[in-house]
Amino acid sequence: xxxxxxxxxxxxxxxxxxxxxxxxxxxxxxxxxxxxxxxxxxxxxxxxxxxxxxxxxxxxxxxxxxxxxxxxxxxxxxxxxxxxxxxxxxxxxxxxxxxxxxxxxxxxxxxxxxxxxxxxxxxxxxxxxxxxxxxxxxxxxxxxxxxxxxxxxxxxxxxxxxxxxxxxxxxxxxxxxxxxxxxxxxxxxxxxxxxxxxxxxxxxxxxxxxxxxxxxxxxxxxxxxxxxxxxxxxxxxxxxxxxxxxxxxxxxxxxxxxxxxxxxxxxxxxxxxxxxxxxxxxxxxxxxxxxxxxxxxxxxxxxxxxxxxxxxxxxxxxxxxxxxxxxxxxxxxxxxxxxxxxxxxxxxxxxxxxxxxxxxxxxxxxxxxxxxxxxxxxxxxxxxxxxxxxxxxxxxxxxxxxxxxxxxxxxxxxxxxxxxxxxxxxxxxxxxxxxxxxxxxxxxxxxxxxxxxxxxxxxxxxxxxxxxxxxxxxxxxxxxxxxxxxx
Numbered sequence: 001x002x003x004x005x006x007x008x009x010x011x012x013x014x015x016x017x018x019x020x021x022x023x024x025x026x027x028x029x030x031x032x033x034x035x036x037x038x039x040x041x042x043x044x045x046x047x048x049x050x051x052x053x054x055x056x057x058x059x060x061x062x063x064x065x066x067x068x069x070x071x072x073x074x075x076x077x078x079x080x081x082x083x084x085x086x087x088x089x090x091x092x093x094x095x096x097x098x099x100x101x102x103x104x105x106x107x108x109x110x111x112x113x114x115x116x117x118x119x120x121x122x123x124x125x126x127x128x129x130x131x132x133x134x135x136x137x138x139x140x141x142x143x144x145x146x147x148x149x150x151x152x153x154x155x156x157x158x159x160x161x162x163x164x165x166x167x168x169x170x171x172x173x174x175x176x177x178x179x180x181x182x183x184x185x186x187x188x189x190x191x192x193x194x195x196x197x198x199x200x201x202x203x204x205x206x207x208x209x210x211x212x213x214x215x216x217x218x219x220x221x222x223x224x225x226x227x228x229x230x231x232x233x234x235x236x237x238x239x240x241x242x243x244x245x246x247x248x249x250x251x252x253x254x255x256x257x258x259x260x261x262x263x264x265x266x267x268x269x270x271x272x273x274x275x276x277x278x279x280x281x282x283x284x285x286x287x288x289x290x291x292x293x294x295x296x297x298x299x300x301x302x303x304x305x306x307x308x309x310x311x312x313x314x315x316x317x318x319x320x321x322x323x324x325x326x327x328x329x330x331x332x333x334x335x336x337x338x339x340x341x342x343x344x345x346x347x348x349x350x351x352x353x354x355x356x357x358x359x360x361x362x363x364x365x366x367x368x369x370x371x372x373x374x375x376x377x378x379x380x381x382x383x384x385x386x387x388x389x390x391x392x393x394x395x396x397x398x399x400x401x402x403x404x405x406x407x408x409x410x411x412x413x414x415x416x417x418x419x420x421x422x423x424x425x426x427x428x429x430x431x432x433x434x435x436x437x438x439x440x441x442x443x444x445x446x447x448x449x450x451x452x453x454x455x456x457x458x459x460x461x462x463x464x465x466x467x468x469x470x471x472x473x474x475x476x477x478x479x480x481x482x483x484x485x486x487x
Contacts, residue, residue, distance in 0.1 A: 037378040043288025065350045068279030074232045075276035076159045077254020088152045091328045096160025099321045104130040106316045121362045131165035132158040133345025150334035162347045163248030167194035169351045197244025205235035206256025213262045224264040225271035283346040291371045299365040305372025333392035344377040420484040424464035428484045434458035443471045
């Protein structure tokens with residue numbers, strides 16, 4: 001395997017991922033096991049059957065997963081956008097930071113108190129298991145998309161706590177060999193530096209990228225998506241070189257770009273959405289190859305992991321994160337759904353590779369423990385997410401494939417055209433077009449429901465999930481967003 005370059009490994013994994021993507025949906029539905037679990041556990045089994053697969057250098061694994069995570073976080077940020085973020089910005093920042101820190105501390109305490117693990121290795125395990133994974137959540141939901149504040153909080157929390165968890169891991173590893181107050185000071189300053197620089201670069205990069213893609217034309221349509229992708233990695237690189245969190249930077253940049261109107265914006269979004277789906281498969285597959293199922297009994301790793309997984313799912317997150325959620329306005333069904341759906345995924349195992357690559361004692365057992373917790377979270381918790389969402393009355397909509405599109409290409413930006421999605425419980429939900437409070441200068445020109453066009457008449461009643469195209473007077477652009485969003 002020494003002759004195999006990281007590029008060759010990446011190319012092979014991408015080719016395998018395309019095949020896995022085709023097969024996973026049917027197999028996942030038949031076995032009722034989330035697709036990420038198939039990639040992760042299947043790759044782990046394959047690595048035991050073909051031992052040469054385990055010879056991929058850990059540094060190569062980290063690089064591959066880092067690339068995938070950059071793409072996933074940027075796409076997640078674009079999917080949220082500033083408009084959706086505003087409805088739950090405080091909750092996302094609060095849960096994404098405070099929730100990650102208290103979860104890491106609680107898991108570390110349990111690992112030390114129950115199993116007698118060293119404090120340093122306990123803190124590293126707790127930090128690795130603190131972040132949640134948006135890709136896993138929405139993969140297990142299949143074609144159902146969570147609407148309302150609970151969906152925004154889940155996406156935003158997992159996008160925010162990934163950089164927080166990674167920055168915390170970097171800070172802890174930086175304290176290796178330092179004791180006493182010096183270790184605390186080193187860890188705190190490193191963590192704050194990662195967060196502050198990452199946020200600053202993300203905001204600046206997002207603003208710059210928004211201006212760049214709007215103002216600088218390119219000769220070919222296909223270059224627009226590639227330019228955005230290249231810019232994302234530039235933002236990540238700048239933040240990393242400046243000792244900041246590159247993951248936080250690209251997540252914030254995605255949020256800044258999410259609601260920006262730009263040439264070929266739909267094509268850019270589809271391109272990054274496809275890359276994110278592919279990145280998820282590649283990340284879980286390559287991380288699974290680093291695990292040897294034969295080593296799980298060593299040091300009681302699987303027993304420790306199973307106990308920590310149960311405590312994390314049924315005690316730590318419901319109790320501690322539940323307390324943090326109390327000030328946030330949510331229905332009780334949505335609150336319980338958010339607490340249950342804090343699933344673990346690729347990021348905890350990526351953080352585990354940092355532990356594995358270190359010279360800290362017990363690093364292999366710690367990595368095996370993390371793998372067991374993630375496998376339990378994806379299979380058990382993830383498998384119950386659709387059922388619990390239905391029982392708890394969480395608002396969801398079925399996202400059907402829409403292979404046919406209708407569009408018009410324009411040379412100039414259409415200042416007078418706006419696109420809205422009717423939210424459940426909004427003033428437009430269940431209201432006829434003639435009765436909408438949108439003023440005289442707004443005209444509804446197109447309504448799409450469940451992939452079909454509706455006739456636009458005064459008595460046409462809108463429903464939650466409808467996509468509405470409106471034409472407004474550019475000289476009098478009254479904001480009608482409040483009519484279509486949930487109060």
